[in-house]
Structures are given as structure tokens and as C-alpha cells.
Amino acid sequence: MKVGIDLGTTYSAVAYVDGTGQPVIIKNEFGDETTPSIIAFTGGEISVGREARELQAAGISTVVSSFKRNMGDPDFSFSAGGRSYDATELSAILLRHMKEAAEARTGEKIESCVISVPAYFNDLQRSATLEAGRMAGLSVEMLVHEPTAASVCYGMKNAGDCTLMTFDLGGGTFDITILRIVDGSIEVVGTLGDPNLGGKDWDEVVKEILAEQFFDEFSVDLLSDDEFMTRFSVEAEKIKKMLSYNSPIRVPLRFGGKSMVAVVTREDFEFRSSGLVDSTITMCERLLSEQNMSWSDLSDIILVGGSTRLPAIREALRKASGVRLIINEDTDTAVAKGAALLATSVEGRISRRAPGAGGDTRIMKVSDAIAHSLGALAENPEGTMYVNDIIIRRGSKIPVTKKRTFEIKPRNLTEKIDIYTMQGESKAPLECTVLKMVTAEGIKNSGTGARIDIEYSYDRSGMVNVQAYQDGEPLRMIKGDVPEDVSWMGKPIERKKQDQIPVYIILSMDLSGSMSGSPKRKAIAAAHKFVRMLPEARYAVIAYADRTKVLCSDCPSSKVGTFIDALGTTNVGGCNGAHPFKDILRLNPGSKYKVFEITLTDGLWSCCDDAEETAKACMNEGIECIAVGFGSADHAFLKRISSMDEGALMSSVDGLESTFSTIASSISSGGSRFIR
Numbered sequence: 215m216k217v218g219i220d221l222g223t224t225y226s227a228v229a230y231v232d233g234t235g236q237p238v239i240i241k242n243e244f245g246d247e248t249t250p251s252i253i254a255f256t257g258g259e260i261s262v263g264r265e266a267r268e269l270q271a272a273g274i275s276t277v278v279s280s281f282k283r284n285m286g287d288p289d290f291s292f293s294a295g296g297r298s299y300d301a302t303e304l305s306a307i308l309l310r311h312m313k314e315a316a317e318a319r320t321g322e323k324i325e326s327c328v329i330s331v332p333a334y335f336n337d338l339q340r341s342a343t344l345e346a347g348r349m350a351g352l353s354v355e356m357l358v359h360e361p362t363a364a365s366v367c368y369g370m371k372n373a374g375d376c377t378l379m380t381f382d383l384g385g386g387t388f389d390i391t392i393l394r395i396v397d398g399s400i401e402v403v404g405t406l407g408d409p410n411l412g413g414k415d416w417d418e419v420v421k422e423i424l425a426e427q428f429f430d431e432f433s434v435d436l437l438s439d440d441e442f443m444t445r446f447s448v449e450a451e452k453i454k455k456m457l458s459y460n461s462p463i464r465v466p467l468r469f470g471g472k473s474m475v476a477v478v479t480r481e482d483f484e485f486r487s488s489g490l491v492d493s494t495i496t497m498c499e500r501l502l503s504e505q506n507m508s509w510s511d512l513s514d515i516i517l518v519g520g521s522t523r524l525p526a527i528r529e530a531l532r533k534a535s536g537v538r539l540i541i542n543e544d545t546d547t548a549v550a551k552g553a554a555l556l557a558t559s560v561e562g563r564i565s566r567r568a569p570g571a572g573g574d575t576r577i578m579k580v581s582d583a584i585a586h587s588l589g590a591l592a593e594n595p596e597g598t599m600y601v602n603d604i605i606i607r608r609g610s611k612i613p614v615t616k617k618r619t620f621e622i623k624p625r626n627l628t629e630k631i632d633i634y635t636m637q638g639e640s641k642a643p644l645e646c647t648v649l650k651m652v653t654a655e656g657i658k659n660s661g662t663g664a665r666i667d668i669e670y671s672y673d674r675s676g677m678v679n680v681q682a683y684q685d686g687e688p689l690r691m692i693k694g695d696v697p698e699d700v701s702w703m704g705k706p707i708e709r710k711k712q713d714q715i716p717v718y719i720i721l722s723m724d725l726s727g728s729m730s731g732s733p734k735r736k737a738i739a740a741a742h743k744f745v746r747m748l749p750e751a752r753y754a755v756i757a758y759a760d761r762t763k764v765l766c767s768d769c770p771s772s773k774v775g776t777f778i779d780a781l782g783t784t785n786v787g788g789c790n791g792a793h794p795f796k797d798i799l800r801l802n803p804g805s806k807y808k809v810f811e812i813t814l815t816d817g818l819w820s821c822c823d824d825a826e827e828t829a830k831a832c833m834n835e836g837i838e839c840i841a842v843g844f845g846s847a848d849h850a851f852l853k854r855i856s857s858m859d860e861g862a863l864m865s866s867v868d869g870l871e872s873t874f875s876t877i878a879s880s881i882s883s884g885g886s887r888f889i890r
Contacts (some may be wrong), residue, residue, distance in 0.1 A: 218553025223386025237551035255294035262311040273445035286338030299718035304351035326353040332387040333359035357675035361391035363552030364518040376513040386412040402583040413521035420450040480748035509535040574680035591634035613877035615671040643703035654682035717751040718807035722794035724815035740870035760787025807829030816845035829855040
């Protein structure tokens with residue numbers, strides 16, 4: 215039997231697909247469609263579901279709930295019976311109970327399953343969910359986003375083309391997803407959410423109202439008492455539900471020998487929780503804006519999750535959107551049913567029967583999207599700060615794979631590289647989740663330079679994978695530990711001068727007639743910016759055309775600007791009869807410096823053969839040659855006078871500053887960078 219499991223914050227459910235192709239909930243041992251996601255530890259026994267809920271209502275302290283909110287959190291633990299449990303272990307206990315109850319009810323063994331997760335779960339939370347399934351003895355085929363699963367359930371019943379928003383407000387998480395259904399197939403357009411917003415937050419409002427009245431009467435703070443918080447977790451949820459139909463609600467409170475009757479009104483409850491309601495509407499409008507859509511682009515809004523029964527939620531949605539709300543009997547079970555349908559799918563394709571008597575069987579394809587961008591920790595172009603360099607954009611259809619090439623520059627003899635993977639939308643690393651650090655080892659590197667392809671991917675479950683390749687062959691990937699302190703990612707990059715070989719840069723500029731006017735002015739401006747990015751380097755400046763002239767041979771950055779400006783008035787002829795490489799050989803300071811030579815030209819040279827031969831002599835002396843061309847420059851020739859193909863760069867006049875900045879960044883990074 216293949217099943218779908220809705221592993222919820224407050225309630226969980228299991229479903230399978232029957233012989234007619236319809237998803238059906240498997241009731242638990244009490245005949246209920248849903249099981250409270252609560253675990254109790256008493257006298258060496260573990261109780262799950264309804265029994266645990268009753269123990270929680272009785273005030274037993276060794277009862278835990280809402281642990282789904284702590285999935286993937288290494289700092290969370292719950293102690294009971296002399297040991298500690300993390301959220302993964304607690305989820306495994308719940309899943310094992312549900313598995314055994316479903317197998318006992320049906321008399322069949324569960325072969326595999328699909329488990330639902332909030333669309334906004336990150337990789338750490340998804341990994342924890344998969345591990346919980348494994349620990350429970352389940353073969354987890356994939357994870358599915360809760361709103362997507364609910365939409366699959368809806369799409370099986372409705373064949374009309376439409377654009378929907380799935381508004382999924384459960385007990386502990388909130389997700390919204392915009393989907394298009396075309397001929398029964400579902401495509402996720404975009405998704406957004408908050409894994410820490412749900413019905414439990416409205417329960418806390420009820421607790422605050424009760425505690426406030428008790429404090430006013432007796433000056434006793436119930437919120438600071440663990441027994442009250444545990445016992446009233448169940449009571450607060452009941453009161454919240456009752457307020458949807460009745461108001462006021464009278465609640466007897468007894469604590470520490472004191473008693474009173476508190477009164478909770480819907481008006482007070484909705485006023486105090488209005489900020490929670492507003493946050494859901496704001497998130498909907500943010501998602502619509504990101505997709506360049508408005509409420510009017512939606513045909514319907516599907517309500518999923520028990521917390522969508524709150525009158526204030528429905529009224530706020532109606533008022534803000536003006537769109538029809540779809541309220542159906544599957545509110546609490548749609549996610550499990552949709553997951554069950556996907557459990558029987560093949561690569562997201564589900565067989566479905568068209569509506570109406572004798573309808574033919576069609577294939578419904580489900581195309582999901584990822585909620586978080588994926589990037590690598592990299593340096594900014596100036597080499598001064600770390601940034602999250604996004605590689606896979608949020609909203610990309612999954613599965614998805616993207617590659618980027620990483621270059622190890624000549625004379626950097628490393629045989630491994632560390633890759634920090636970031637998940638988030640901000641360029642600032644500390645505003646993202648540092649998912650993992652892996653090291654790519656076994657790089658073949660003779661010191662002449664190497665190119666490494668880094669591949670990032672999201673699979674169908676939204677899980678992240680990182681792999682590196684050299685010449686098409688996979689490298690050995692070693693999983694490392696993300697440092698506990700990653701504050702360095704948000705600080706300026708410090709480069710120890712004593713650990714760096716001093717840099718000597720020779721700037722050679724073509725001053726032939728075609729460079730006159732704007733090209734020369736922009737080339738000079740680009741050279742000034744280049745020097746500002748490399749203030750520690752020593753510089754030489756050469757002008758060339760029909761002849762060459764060395765304007766300076768060894769200047770600090772503070773003085774080289776004068777000689778760069780002099781390029782504007784230096785006369786070395788009007789054609790390209792000379793090249794700078796003989797002067798470059800003569801200026802080479804030797805092994806005490808790391809030497810770079812940058813040649814800028816906008817035309818064809820009449821001394822190509824001699825230039826190529828002398829350029830090779832420069833390279834043999836350890837000089838790294840970089841050629842930048844624009845205008846009528848010959849790219850093939852530039853490659854022949856460069857240390858490697860990637861050292862021959864074609865630009866435009868207006869793009870010279872950007873090109874020179876890229877070169878400066880490569881030099882300042884110590885010889886390696888991502889190639890864009």
C-alpha cells in the first residue's frame with residue numbers, strides 16, 4: 215500500500231487511493247480521520263494522539279506538541295524519562311504510531327509514502343522530515359508541499375481551467391501558493407509562507423486573555439506557570455473554536471486555591487489577534503506583487519487547514535480580495551488525500567477520470583516550484599565583502615539543476631575547494647540560512663590553472679544537492695560542518711599582507727588614432743577605478759602605437775594616477791606597428807612579485823607574429839598576460855597573447871569599467887573566482 219501522510223503541527227492524517235482511483239482517509243484506532251500531533255511520556259510509556267491530548271488537558275508536564283515548528287533546529291530538545299528528544303525523533307514516534315494504526319486498520323503493509331511539508335520549509339527542515347520517516351520505518355518516496363497536495367485533491371474533482379490561490383493556515387504553519395490548472399494539470403506559479411505562523415498563535419491570544427483577567431483579580435501571573443500553559447493548551451484551542459459560533463464564552467479558572475470565571479468575547483479575541491490576520495493578508499499581497507498579479511487575476515481561493523475556519527480570516531480574505539472562497543469538506547484532510555494521489559503518481563503524473571458518467575481517463579501532471587533561492591557564498595566584485603551569490607532562483611520549477619564554473623587561477627596549487635551553500639533571498643549571507651559546507655577534493659591541478667563546474671540542484675522533494683565536476687568527471691565530495699560562528703560572513707574580508715605575494719601590474723594601453731576621443735577618456739577612467747580596487751599593488755604604465763613609451767616603471771597606487779592621466783596627451787604614433795611585450799619583459803621584477811600584464815587595444819596589429827612570440831616569452835617568465843579588446847580587435851589574436859583563453863576579454867567602450875573591475879576582483883581574490 216502506498217499512502218500520503220499529512221504530518222501536521224496540531225493534527226496529522228493518512229490517506230490512500232482506493233480501487234476506483236479516489237483518495238480515502240485511513241481512520242485511526244479511534245475511528246477519527248485525524249490524529250492529534252501530541253506525544254505524552256508517562257511511567258515509562260509513550261502515548262500518541264488522543265490519549266496524549268487527554269493527558270495534556272490533565273496538566274501532565276511530560277507532554278509535547280507543536281514540535282513540527284522545531285524541525286531542523288539543533289537547539290530544540292524535550293526531556294522525558296531520563297533522555298532528550300529532538301523534533302526529528304518526536305516526529306518519528308508520531309509517524310510510527312500512524313503507520314502502525316493505518317496498517318492495523320487496513321490489514322495491509324505500507325510499502326512507501328509521500329509526506330507533506332510546508333512549502334516554506336528549508337533544506338534543514340526537509341532533511342529532518344525525511345530522517346523522521348526513515349526512523350519510523352517508512353520508505354519516503356518524496357516530500358510534497360502542503361498547498362500543492364491540497365490543490366491536487368481539488369484538481370482531481372475540478373476539470374475547469376483556472377488560476378487559484380491555496381491559502382493553507384494550519385495549526386503551526388502558514389503557506390500560500392498560486393497555481394494554474396489547465397486541462398486538469400497543475401502548475402505552481404509561486405509560493406510564500408511562514409513556518410512559525412498558525413492556529414497555535416491564536417491559541418496563545420486566548421491564554422493571554424484568560425491570564426490577564428486572572429492577574430487583574432488575584433495579581434497572579436498564570437503565563438509564567440508551566441502547569442497552566444500545558445493544561446490550557448487544549449482548553450485554549452477549544453475556546454478558540456467555540457468563539458467561531460458563540461460569544462461570550464465563560465471559562466472557569468482555578469489555580470493555587472483561587473478561582474474565578476473569566477469571560478472571552480469574540481470582539482476582544484479578534485481585536486487582539488488582528489495583527490496575525492493582517493500578516494496573512496500582507497503575505498498574500500506580497501506574493502501577488504512578486505508575480506506581477508493582483509487579486510482580480512485569481513478565480514478562487516482554496517481554504518486549507520483548520521485555522522481557516524476562523525471567521526476573521528475568512529472576512530479579511532473576502533474584504534481584501536473580492537474573490538470567491540472555496541470552503542469544502544476536505545479542509546482538514548485535503549493535504550493527506552493529495553499526498554496519497556502523488557504517492558501513486560509516476561514523476562508527478564497522476565491518472566484521473568474526467569467528471570461525468572463514463573468519463574475517460576486522463577493524465578494530470580503536477581509541476582511544483584521551490585520557495586527559497588539557492589546560492590553560494592562568494593566575494594563581491596570588489597573583493598571586500600562576502601555575498602550570497604544566487605544560482606537557483608526562488609519560484610523555479612522543481613526538479614531543477616544549474617551549474618556555474620569556478621576557476622582556479624595559475625600558480626594557485628590547491629587540490630580542493632570549500633563550498634558554502636546558502637538558502638535565502640538576501641545578498642547578505644547572515645540574512646540567509648547556511649545549509650551546508652562541502653569540500654570538493656581530488657582536483658587535478660598542475661599550477662597552470664583549472665576549471666571546476668559546481669552543480670546545484672533541487673530534487674522533486676525540494677532537497678538540495680551539491681556536486682562538483684572537473685572535465686565532466688565528478689569530484690569527491692566531503693561533507694563538512696558549518697561553523698557554529700558564521701559571523702565572519704558578514705564582516706569585511708581581511709587579507710593578511712604577509713600571506714600574500716606582492717602584486718606588480720603592468721598597464722599597457724593602445725594609443726593609436728582610433729582610440730582618440732571618448733574611447734581614450736573611458737579607458738583612462740576604467741584604469742583609475744582599477745587602481746582604486748588594488749591599492750596595495752605596484753604599477754607600471756606603457757603607451758604603444760607605432761612605437762612604445764614607458765611612462766612609469768615602478769609606482770605605488772598613490773602616484774600612478776598621474777601617469778595614467780598622461781596617457782591622454784602621450785604621442786606614440788597613429789597606427790599599430792609596435793607592441794608592448796619587449797618592454798614588459800624588461801620591466802619584469804622577477805619572482806618576488808606576482809606579475810600581471812593587462813593589454814588594452816581597440817584594433818588590429820601589424821606586428822602580430824612578433825607580439826605573439828614575445829608574449830609567450832613573457833608567460834614563460836611567469837607573467838600572467840590578460841588582453842582586453844573592443845572595437846575592431848581580433849578575439850582570436852587576443853587569446854594568443856593571453857595566458858589562457860579566459861584571459862582574452864572582449865568589451866564595449868561603455869563596459870570597460872565593468873571589465874576592469876572583474877579583472878581586479880580576480881587578482882584581489884588570490885587567483886580564483888566564479889565566472890559569470
